[in-house]
Amino acid sequence: MTAAALRYATQRLRFGTLHLPPPPIRLALRSSSAPPAQPVSPLSTSRRDRVREARPFSDFLTDTFDRQHDYLRISVTERCNLRCVYCMPEEGVPLSPSQDLLTTPEIVLLSSLFVSQGVTKIRLTGGEPTVRRDILPLMQQIGALRPHGLRELCLTTNGLSLHRKLDAMVEAGLTGVNLSLDTLDPWQFQIMTRRSGFAAVQKSIDRILELNRAGAGIKFKINCVVMRGVNDREILPFVELTRDKDIEVRFIEYMPFDGNKWSKGKMFSYQEMLDLIRSKFPDLQRGAGLKNDTSKTYQVPGFAGKVGFVTSMTHNFCGTCNRLRITSDGNLKVCLFGNTEVSLRDILRQWNNGQPIDQEVFESIKQLAMNEEGLSPSPSRAPLLAPNSERLLDIIGMAVKRKKAKHAGIGQLEHMKNRPMILIDPTASAPQGRQSQPGQQQWHPVGGVLPNPPPTSMLTKNFVTGLLNHTSTGHSGYQLRLFSTGARQNRGSEEEKPVADAQKLTHVSESGAAHMVSISSKVPTSRVATAKCAVRFSDLLALTLVRENQMKKGDVLGVARVAGIMAAKRTPDIIPLCHPIALTHVRLDLTPVDTPQEDSSKDGSSGGGWIEITATVACDGKTGVEMEALTAASAAALTVYDMCKAVDKGMVIEGLRVVLKEGGKSGRWVEGKPA
Ligand SMILES: Nc1nc2c(ncn2[C@@H]2O[C@H](COP(=O)(O)OP(=O)(O)OP(=O)(O)O)[C@@H](O)[C@H]2O)c(=O)[nH]1
Numbered sequence: 001m002t003a004a005a006l007r008y009a010t011q012r013l014r015f016g017t018l019h020l021p022p023p024p025i026r027l028a029l030r031s032s033s034a035p036p037a038q039p040v041s042p043l044s045t046s047r048r049d050r051v052r053e054a055r056p057f058s059d060f061l062t063d064t065f066d067r068q069h070d071y072l073r074i075s076v077t078e079r080c081n082l083r084c085v086y087c088m089p090e091e092g093v094p095l096s097p098s099q100d101l102l103t104t105p106e107i108v109l110l111s112s113l114f115v116s117q118g119v120t121k122i123r124l125t126g127g128e129p130t131v132r133r134d135i136l137p138l139m140q141q142i143g144a145l146r147p148h149g150l151r152e153l154c155l156t157t158n159g160l161s162l163h164r165k166l167d168a169m170v171e172a173g174l175t176g177v178n179l180s181l182d183t184l185d186p187w188q189f190q191i192m193t194r195r196s197g198f199a200a201v202q203k204s205i206d207r208i209l210e211l212n213r214a215g216a217g218i219k220f221k222i223n224c225v226v227m228r229g230v231n232d233r234e235i236l237p238f239v240e241l242t243r244d245k246d247i248e249v250r251f252i253e254y255m256p257f258d259g260n261k262w263s264k265g266k267m268f269s270y271q272e273m274l275d276l277i278r279s280k281f282p283d284l285q286r287g288a289g290l291k292n293d294t295s296k297t298y299q300v301p302g303f304a305g306k307v308g309f310v311t312s313m314t315h316n317f318c319g320t321c322n323r324l325r326i327t328s329d330g331n332l333k334v335c336l337f338g339n340t341e342v343s344l345r346d347i348l349r350q351w352n353n354g355q356p357i358d359q360e361v362f363e364s365i366k367q368l369a370m371n372e373e374g375l376s377p378s379p380s381r382a383p384l385l386a387p388n389s390e391r392l393l394d395i396i397g398m399a400v401k402r403k404k405a406k407h408a409g410i411g412q413l414e415h416m417k418n419r420p421m422i423l424i425d426p427t428a429s430a431p432q433g434r435q436s437q438p439g440q441q442q443w444h445p446v447g448g449v450l451p452n453p454p455p456t457s458m459l460t461k462n463f464v465t466g467l468l469n470h471t472s473t474g475h476s477g478y479q480l481r482l483f484s485t486g487a488r489q490n491r492g493s494e495e496e497k498p499v500a501d502a503q504k505l506t507h508v509s510e511s512g513a514a515h516m517v518s519i520s521s522k523v524p525t526s527r528v529a530t531a532k533c534a535v536r537f538s539d540l541l542a543l544t545l546v547r548e549n550q551m552k553k554g555d556v557l558g559v560a561r562v563a564g565i566m567a568a569k570r571t572p573d574i575i576p577l578c579h580p581i582a583l584t585h586v587r588l589d590l591t592p593v594d595t596p597q598e599d600s601s602k603d604g605s606s607g608g609g610w611i612e613i614t615a616t617v618a619c620d621g622k623t624g625v626e627m628e629a630l631t632a633a634s635a636a637a638l639t640v641y642d643m644c645k646a647v648d649k650g651m652v653i654e655g656l657r658v659v660l661k662e663g664g665k666s667g668r669w670v671e672g673k674p675a
């Protein structure tokens, strides 16, 4: 017996009842009219008991909206032999190390666990599932779950190599095929899939129809993703296809996933498709759909087949969602459009010292289970509960309970981070930039009210140009910086001023040239400076996406933090006369803050909230680090702006200032406190 098998045996002994589940007993589904559950004794609510008592349909797979998840989609590979334009970038997607992918025994163990809890339908998808080398043995083993409650074993495939494996798959228990085909034109096929292979797909379709004529009963659907200007002209020919063939053609609204360059303009909506079809087939009639269907089904009277619409973008069907998915790297994803994932693989492998469960270990697990039951070994004796089932179910249950009511809509979805479809289950305001009026105090999200802003002329003139052209006329624009002591006002004419003042300017030499002040005689001291600013949003969605780390460009707060740190170190490269300083510490804090309800109603804003940025910089040196702190805060703010501008164009960066300066001759200075 292997060490792993021994551990499994021990675990099973510990959970005496947690072995082969009883034959599936379909309990009455929960209904809102059902009498309230009887109070249960504290004993029976232990985790162990919950696992033992879980029967189809299990509470682990029921979410807080009472949706029972009896349909599991498993991605069995990340690879694909096509490169469909709406799904995959031309160069493909980065593949996970093979060690990270679920092994066949692991997929079988997880399938068994889900079936034991009430899953009745498993769909294998990808990538392209048919390219998985051991797809047939895998399907045979999952097919063996049929006596235990599995009713449907389906495949979503591009059909390229299906014709070679189809017969064996049907023998293994395949009950349904959804085949993706977006065009009936071989040339267009090459454009949309960036590969050839139309004839091979046709061969697969023919074989399915042939098997069905012989009574195989394969549920067969064609999936067609419709993209405006690409294949929308093929909608009517596809409908025509259903005239004689008993096929369901489903038109799918183009959905956004990471890297697929989705845009609203390219999406051809359900309504537009219906209008187009009705222009030629005015009698098109809505059919009765099944409760959990992803598609809305229609039929042209007299036609053999049907047409359906998968309307994820314009009419979500989340209310009746019964789907869970497992990615090929073993993550449970409770929603196609959610980026919350939990690793089932890691829990499963914990039991095997973090190693993949291979066929040998799996065989010992099976053997043990059978011996324990006093059964003769039989491959159809399943489901076989996975090691660590108890923990797996807890994790699954928690993830399912966190599932949201529905996915975000257009306008939000495209900005959310999600895996590319191929790596899922590869099925799967505020007035913009509030302006302050001259003389008005400006509202500031971080510190309340800001002092009146300096005149625009001071802010817009280029400081560097001002310095270098100091002898030219009319450069009041850089007075703010040059006359920081406020001592030079209205003295002499504009022509005279720069030359006359140059003698007193610390950053300009007597000859008028810019220079760096010597600090060699200064004594080094520990110095700290803190600067603050804020990025104010006009749209609360942006703040929400940042907070939940769902902004499409990535982790906004994390990237902005790094940008601030890097900028602090590069301050002398940007601010001409700053000394290079060996910094001893840089810290960036970014805090998302919601606009309180009363504030947003006061100023008529939609309450977009803001991100408060605080940069603290320290050094042991001869000069202060407030410029470094200000630069750090600015760079962090600009980074936030850059990463959020696709979602909110009305952001305002404001309130940049030093709030604390410590060390050196002037000691400690804190904003708002007397020096
Ligand atoms: N919004 C949403 N769309 C889904 C989900 N599952 C599948 N789809 C959509 O349905 C399309 C076709 O998926 P398929 O793999 O054929 O699966 P299916 O529609 O669940 O298949 P059936 O079992 O025939 O209902 C995908 O491209 C998606 O557009 C889901 O859970 N949520």
Ligand SMILES: C[S@@+](CC[C@H](N)C(=O)[O-])C[C@H]1O[C@@H](n2cnc3c(N)ncnc32)[C@H](O)[C@@H]1O
Binding pocket: 080, 086, 087, 125, 126, 127, 128, 129, 156, 157, 158, 178, 179, 180, 223, 224, 225, 252, 253, 254, 255, 256, 257, 260, 421, 422, 425, 426, 427, 428
């Ligand atoms: C990702 S594929 C995986 C299975 C298989 N390779 C295939 O093409 O059928 C699953 C389904 O997702 C659909 N799909 C992929 N990207 C999509 C997108 N951006 N919008 C809508 N459906 C998409 C495909 O058309 C296919 O029907």
Ligand code: SF4
Binding pocket: 080, 081, 082, 083, 084, 087, 088, 126, 127, 128, 157, 158, 180, 422, 426
């Ligand atoms: S839709 Fe299917 S066939 Fe096309 S690239 Fe994606 S995974 Fe491959």
Ligand code: SF4
Binding pocket: 316, 317, 318, 319, 321, 322, 323, 334, 335, 336, 337, 338, 404, 405, 406, 407
């Ligand atoms: S988007 Fe999420 S909740 Fe909606 S149907 Fe798909 S998986 Fe279910």
